[in-house]
């Protein structure tokens with residue numbers, strides 16, 4: 001079971017077991033907005049950040065110039081002009097105040113813009129993730145998307161909130177200072193610039209292709225360590241139980257060892273230019289250069305001693321912003337990489353949506369010449385597909401239950417996932433009520449098709465909200481319908497035992513077992529009451545006492561419901577109207593269970609084998625063993641001796 005946090009409105013979240021939220025209806029024809037598109041609405045705010053920062057930075061020079069002027073005035077021979085001294089002091093203080101106010105305003109607006117940009121990124125990602133094929137999520141590593149939506153979006157913070165200020169400070173302050181220093185003495189100005197030139201000369205050395213390669217290797221080595229830790233922690237129970245902790249450590253250790261090599265290369269490459277930059281920008285070095293140059297000029301008679309003062313004060317100001325920029329350089333690079341990952345997610349093609357959805361006529365489901373292959377994501381295999389379904393023709397009539405059986409890996413899950421459009425077929429079409437799913441529009445699709453799959457996702461919301469996910473009004477109208485669904489799914493009594501009953505928040509007030517979560521998902525599907533229902537092992541975890549009732553409820557409610565179920569129980573197979581026996585991605589046999597048994601073909605062999613093994617069909621989950629089917633079963637599941645029990649249909 002997976003529990004996910006959601007916003008307060010739970011029906012906006014996509015979830016297994018209920019209709020997923022689908023973004024706008026226009027479909028994936030428009031290209032994803034670029035980062036520039038996203039930033040464009042904020043350009044006026046950015047401009048004000050820069051203007052305020054320029055005013056603040058220039059005003060920040062006033063106190064330094066005031067000190068220079070005070071030095072000149074107080075050191076000059078003759079009587080001191082007190083009015084002038086006080087004026088200079090007041091001008092310095094005023095400059096300081098202006099700097100404080102303007103840079104604070106600039107920083108405040110910068111952070112506000114940052115908040116808006118991050119919100120826009122997250123909304124866009126959420127909107128895009130709501131439109132990508134649901135099956136796409138299955139291929140993502142755990143935490144990968146959370147990192148993009150969480151950490152990577154947060155990583156743009158320095159780029160938005162600090163970079164404009166830092167850049168302005170790095171360029172405007174030195175430029176204004178330089179202009180002033182040139183008016184004092186151009187020769188000493190050039191000498192004062194030497195440390196800055198030395199520092200800037202190191203930057204290209206930090207950005208050579210070799211350095212960038214090392215940086216990428218560094219990032220992926222960190223990623224491998226993080227992955228191996230997550231894997232180790234997630235699998236710790238199994239690892240401990242089987243005494244394989246050394247083996248499990250090994251992957252972490254080899255990732256850590258590989259990281260040491262990568263880190264050494266990275267440090268070796270970066271250390272020289274980084275140290276050179278640090279040294280050139282350090283105040284002692286700058287003072288040494290200015291004092292040496294100044295002393296030479298003064299002793300040569302070309303410079304008045306008082307004129308050395310502005311170089312000593314402003315010279316440090318020339319290098320400090322460059323140093324600040326250097327420190328922010330890593331953050332900026334990280335922000336750039338984070339934006340790259342965000343763009344990768346935004347570039348995932350959304351599931352195409354029709355401009356004008358067509359309404360289905362009834363809810364017969366047809367698969368016509370359906371072929372499907374998963375994309376091969378291995379490096380060097382991009383664009384290739386590993387074919388799993390090889391030309392399936394199938395009709396699911398309303399009011400019937402079709403059970404899909406077949407060996408593990410034959411493509412059962414893949415087949416049923418085409419109905420809720422986890423993927424589109426690579427060839428052929430799936431039709432609902434005579435309409436290709438691609439022409440239907442996802443809102444209509446999820447109003448018509450619900451599904452209960454093995455991995456149940458519950459939201460961090462109340463039990464009632466979780467059950468009423470597809471029909472929130474059922475929860476708001478009191479719990480009656482919710483309770484009915486929970487009773488039928490055999491979970492009502494357990495819910496009443498929770499601290500706050502139906503108002504218990506899952507993950508806070510209550511944790512549910514895998515079987516309980518699955519029954520909650522069944523209640524959710526019952527309440528959704530869609531005319532087409534797709535189940536995969538839906539009842540595998542239910543206890544024997546309620547399993548049969550749940551199965552009957554799911555497959556018989558409503559009379560003309562179209563049900564497709566991956567059957568792991570002989571009872572389910574026996575109860576089905578039609579059995580589809582899949583082998584290697586193709587329909588090997590198809591027909592009523594009794595007919596297929598009479599044919600004595602592949603299905604019959606499969607059936608006998610399973611029956612001898614204890615009643616569970618291939619691939620049943622852990623709960624399979626709990627059943628008492630087979631010779632001692634309370635009801636013989638053999639369809640030749642026990643006709644289908646769907647009396648209520």
Ligand SMILES: Nc1ncnc2c1ncn2[C@@H]1O[C@H](COP(=O)(O)OP(=O)(O)OP(=O)(O)O)[C@@H](O)[C@H]1O
Pocket residue numbers: 138139374375388406407408409410411412413414415618619
């Ligand atoms: N997300 C995926 N990406 C790539 N290949 C996949 C993916 N899911 C399944 N496959 C492959 O497709 C084939 C069919 O898998 P599928 O899960 O549909 O079979 P199944 O009959 O349901 O198996 P089982 O009964 O064991 O659950 C397998 O070879 C599997 O490895």
